[in-house]
Amino acid sequence: MTTNPAELAAQPYSGEKARLSRHFDYLILVLAFFLYIGSFHLNVALTVGDWDFWLDWKDRQWWPLITPLMMITFPAAVQSLLWERFRLPMGATLCMCCLLIGSWITRVFAYHYWNYFPINMVLPATMLPSALVLDVILMLTNSMTFTAIFGSAAFALLFYPSNWPMFGMFHVPVEYGGAQLTIADLFGFQYIRAGMPEYLRIIERGTLRTYGQYATPLASFFSALLCTLMYTLWWHLGKWFATVRYLKKI
């Protein structure tokens, strides 16, 4: 057992009751871990899907728009549960760690070992920096509204700079077949995906494209705006799902 001062302070139980309650903590944590790996991972695979799976989908417009918007969902719901009921500011980080562990397992086993894709072609994006900031903003402000506005905005705006150190190098140009391609595009061409012809990519389309190099910041700001709404929606969903009926009996 740790003898953390915080623990001594924040412990209304003692003896056998404390021990049981701690066992319960572990049980819930393990269940939550697998639940979030399963459900959040599935949710992201279904919504962000190819943008997160493939290098040659990680464009300047749709990727920074869709990814934060769809990845703020579960964190908001879990934050509402963990903060409102337990004052635990770790909902977003917990979701994101589970998601990344699940993603890495899928990429390594399903994509790499089973289907032969090089792992670098299917690197997932990270939203952990965003999630950490979202958690501490909620903790420091203790306000859903502030977090929805400033936390969600930070969540979306940090996405692209968090990931550029990993994915920027795949945007180095290559001359191929008499035209310029990014290394990411070349992955898509060389490493054959029978079910994913090039034209299925939803990239660099839409009106933001006309803003050229400003496409990414604009997409990020747009995403930030939508994240605010998405955060609020999922916060309430989380609240609605989380029931303390059983807790009250103890």
Place this chain on the structure above:
Amino acid sequence: MLKRLGFLGCVLTTLAAGISVAHAHGEKALEPFIRMRTIQWYDVSWSNPTVEVNDAVTVTGRFHVAEDWPIGVPKPEAAYLNISVPGPVMIRTERYLNGQPWTNSVALRPGADYDFKVVLKARVPGRYHIHPFFNLKDAGPVMGPGRWIEIGGDAAAFSNPVKTLGGEVIDMESYGLATGVMWHGLWLLVGLAWLLWWISRPLFFPRYKMLEAGREAELVTPLDRRIAKVILVAVPVVVLGANAMAQNAYPNTIPLQAALDHIDPLEPVVNTGAVQVKILRAEYRVPGRSMAMTAQIFNGTGHPIRIGEFATAGLRFINAVAVVPSQDETDHLTAAAGLHLDNDAPIQPGERRTVMISATDAIWETEKLDGLIRDADSRLGGLLFFYDDAGQRYITSSSVAVIPRFD
């Protein structure tokens, strides 16, 4: 929207089944009229069926885009020549359409002719049945003829060096992986540390009780708040700093390339007008598995010609009287003597003759093309190959409605 839903369905299936497709690459899945009247493949050949890892395999072939493109299939405004492999057991190093390098998708023109060449490089040892096939936007995969390829050697020996515009040679198999793992590892460590910081305390019941008892202040200590403030500042600083460093390290990056390739068709190869064919009637005899076509043929060439072959949807019916099938045609999709005429005499220059052509073989049924007669679009399409006495070949593409006969 439907496409996205369909795609979601695919992802679900994929997650359940693990992405893998063993050998059912959907040759027979598509409706017969799409397989017969969109991409009409011919002359597909493979360089060598047995290779080692890192060796090249070349697929070449030609196709005609049917004039009678089905109304139910969107026009081929974006098409992609793909290879049916179970994951990248081979990589595609080069692809050409009509001699032009071709990396993105392309618009095809109904009635036009194309030839293609795809160079593959063996990557994972094994034995694979491989087809060239067309992904047609909103239609599905139209399979070309397949071939077993045997790859020997050691997968670990595979290398794929690529030279960037800046002159740097990178290995695609590992490029960027260490950087990715490093950043993911770093953030995961920070994230897990933050989780551990909270998880190491009594959690759910105790905290809930204390919150209910109004002892909220004890749940988040001043030390927690100090750490949170550090995170609030340090995380964005690290993120923006790393981002700036990455931009400095790779200043000349470009966006993903999303242009459609533009490639003109060949000079007409099929339906040049030298030989003209009009199929007047086609009957499919279900019990006999035989397609009987009444064709009016005009020989506008200067030589006597004979009908040598009828090809549709990857199936080939050969007239053994007119051409001697080569060794390659022992393929199960080739009926080596499946084409019969009511009159085998050559058609003379300038002659217009009505010929009864019957293409008979069980492959109509085994390849599920007989389903045509139960389709909403039951028109048949295919290529007829004519040969003159000098060995010159003339190809026509025709289509006609099919009438079933159940007797």
